[in-house]
Amino acid sequence: MKIKQLIEEAKSARNKAYVPYSKFPVGAALLAKDGRMFHGCNIENAAYSVGNCAERTAIFKAYSEGVKDFTALAVIADTDRPCSPCGACRQVISELCPKDMKIVLANLKGDIMETTVEALLPGAFSAEDLHG
Numbered sequence: 001m002k003i004k005q006l007i008e009e010a011k012s013a014r015n016k017a018y019v020p021y022s023k024f025p026v027g028a029a030l031l032a033k034d035g036r037m038f039h040g041c042n043i044e045n046a047a048y049s050v051g052n053c054a055e056r057t058a059i060f061k062a063y064s065e066g067v068k069d070f071t072a073l074a075v076i077a078d079t080d081r082p083c084s085p086c087g088a089c090r091q092v093i094s095e096l097c098p099k100d101m102k103i104v105l106a107n108l109k110g111d112i113m114e115t116t117v118e119a120l121l122p123g124a125f126s127a128e129d130l131h132g
């Protein structure tokens with residue numbers, strides 16, 4: 001799948017965001033190795049801290065369906081620079097996606113930044129740290 005198409009998928013996922021508090025909709029699209037696409041949006045809550053980001057929504061949806069092998073993730077929001085995933089999402093992405101997997105960050109202006117899981121969170125705390 002082309003990068004532009006993946007970004008379009010993330011953009012349409014963004015339309016589903018539930019963001020009454022931040023009014024900052026974010027969309028994500030996660031492409032699995034088997035070709036399946038998992039969309040994610042941010043879903044907020046009056047108890048602010050229990051809201052979930054678009055990236056984690058997409059990853060958790062895939063995992064909960066038993067899909068664990070991914071090839072690319074795109075994220076988009078109406079930001080000046082391509083949308084930058086938060087620390088919590090970087091940690092989750094780092095554990096559940098391959099280190100060299102492509103991450104495409106985008107904004108509505110059409111700016112695109114391509115990066116990788118490893119580059120998003122170098123030296124991430126991992127299961128190896130936990131269990132030696």
Ligand SMILES: O=c1ccn([C@H]2C[C@H](O)[C@@H](CO)O2)c(=O)[nH]1
Pocket residue numbers: 019022024025026041042043044051052053054055075083084085086089
């Ligand atoms: O990469 C990001 C950055 C922020 N958010 C959400 C969290 C919250 O709902 C809103 C404002 O931070 O945007 C995401 O979903 N993904």
Ligand SMILES: [Zn+2]
Pocket residue numbers: 053054055056085086087088089090
């Ligand atoms: Zn996040």
